[in-house]
Amino acid sequence: MNCPDCGNERTHVIDTGTSADGTSVRRRRECQRCSFRFTTYERPEWESLxxxxxxxxxxxxxxxxxxxxxxxxxxxxxxxxxxxxxxxxxxxxxxxxxxxxxxxxxxxxxxxxxxxxxxxxxxxxxxxxxxxxxxxxxxxxxxxxxxxxxxxxxxxxxxxxx
Ligand SMILES: [Zn+2]
CATH class of the missing domain: 1.10.246 (Serum Albumin; Chain A, Domain 1)
Known part of the structure; x- marks a missing residue:
């Protein structure tokens, strides 16, 4: 995923954890160019409720x-x-x-x-x-x-x- 700040393609994961409700994976990322830090969430895509x-x-x-x-x-x-x-x-x-x-x-x-x-x-x-x-x-x-x-x-x- 591109850096939301400078758009650079190279970011790396500095921390990985599970969300409080246990339904998603939380990743703390850092841009390798500008050092901007942000968080991404990864969850399964459910078609239905x-x-x-x-x-x-x-x-x-x-x-x-x-x-x-x-x-x-x-x-x-x-x-x-x-x-x-x-x-x-x-x-x-x-x-x-x-x-x-x-x-x-x-x-x-x-x-x-x-x-x-x-x-x-x-x-x-x-x-x-x-x-x-x-x-x-x-x-x-x-x-x-x-x-x-x-x-x-x-x-x-x-x-x-x-
Ligand atoms: Zn950046």
Whole structure:
């Protein structure tokens, strides 16, 4: 790569490392003519969106998988199929709109929970209980309390408007 400062073709690598998220190689370079120093990043070019899972493995974004997770949460709830499709569309376009070609599975989890929380509280609780994989019953109860508190606030608000 040519020196960004003087355009000289000869630069050499003075340091090589891995980026903080482990998805690219960072190289510190120095121009052999003007001694200008700059950094280059080398990363694989993904054609499609990739998901980095909690165990560090990377797989292609799978719309069906996302949909299956949402469907499981809204099972037997009063949520129609078109709503699920709209939700999947929203989340997918939110992810595709990001500059990063690799998104974490936890980001997807957060997006789904945010959306389910406003859509259907039971579905939300079902989803987070799987996604957050509660290790302690107290954690689950805390989450449930937070939802119930919000529900009471809603109730108070509608009550006072009567
Ligand atoms: Zn130079």
């Amino acid at each position: 990739q998901v980095k899972k909690r165990d560090g493995t990377i797989e292609s974004f799978d719309r069906q998988k996302l949909r299956a997770g949402i469907e499981r949460a809204v099972e037997k709830r009063d949520v129609v199929e078109t709503t699920v499709t709209a939700l999947v569309d929203d989340i997918e376009s939110e992810l595709q709109g990001r500059e990063a070609r690799i998104v974490s599975s936890s980001l997807i989890g957060e997006l789904v929970s945010e959306n389910l929380r406003t859509l259907d509280k039971v579905a939300y609780i079902r989803f987070v209980s799987v996604y957050k994989a509660f290790s302690e019953p107290q954690e689950f109860l805390r989450e449930l309390d937070a939802v119930l508190d919000a529900e009471l606030d809603d109730f108070d608000a509608s009550d006072s408007s009567l």
